[in-house]
Amino acid sequence: MSGRTPIIDHLSLKVHQGEFVSLIGPSGCGKSTLFRLIAGLLEPTDGVISWTGGEVSKRLGAISYMPQQDLLLPWRTVRDNCLLPWELKKNRAGGPEQLAFVTDMLERFGLGRWADAYPHELSGGMRQRAAFLRTLAAGGDLMLLDEPFGALDALTKREMHHWLLSLWGELQRTILFITHDLEEALLLSDRILLMPRGGGALEEIIVDLPRPRQPGVHATARFLELRMELEQRLTGDVFR
Known part of the structure; x- marks a missing residue:
């Protein structure tokens, strides 16, 4: 301005x-x-923001962003928090492929046994891993x-x-x-x-x-x- x-x-x-x-x-x-x-x-x-070789006017949702706070939704389980990006993009719950991906990644992230837990039940490091997985699931x-x-x-x-x-x-x-x-x-x-x-x-x-x-x-x-x-x-x- x-x-x-x-x-x-x-x-x-x-x-x-x-x-x-x-x-x-x-x-x-x-x-x-x-x-x-x-x-x-x-x-x-002013200025230009370009991505993968061309100017991107609609970057929202195409680039994964993890802010300082984990922002996990307290009423959703760890699994459901990680499935949230697909719900926001497609206006529906994640399908079998998305569920399989999240289930596999929860195991690799050391969170498999906590998939049905809620954020308040996790340690700080576990919350950050869950938030990172949700960011990863957003794609891009x-x-x-x-x-x-x-x-x-x-x-x-x-x-x-x-x-x-x-x-x-x-x-x-x-x-x-x-x-x-x-x-x-x-x-x-x-x-x-x-x-x-x-x-x-x-x-x-x-x-x-x-x-x-x-x-x-x-x-x-x-x-x-x-x-x-x-x-x-x-x-x-x-x-x-």
């Missing part, structure tokens, strides 16, 4: 198919707003994950990191990931993009750690070098 300062300005971002890219920046710089724009929950006042090659592990304790978060890494190789999805946790970004990502407050060009750090990432990677010399580089870049005034 005329006379108002834009939340995001002069930003250019490209993510390649199959990449895991983390976005880091100070609170209020527009990271979550960017995700809502990409997902189609908001529309930009691109997944937007907005600080999905931010509310978890350190041990549960570490467990979720290794769980996500083991799944990501099989899923062959492109992931954009928002985090404030530097070690989390380094462990998971192919690239890290630093988003300054007030708009402007993104800075990039290539995470050249070998895949698959091993449990002891946090203690390697290269990991520590990358963490130091990341901290140094974030101390610049534009990122404060």
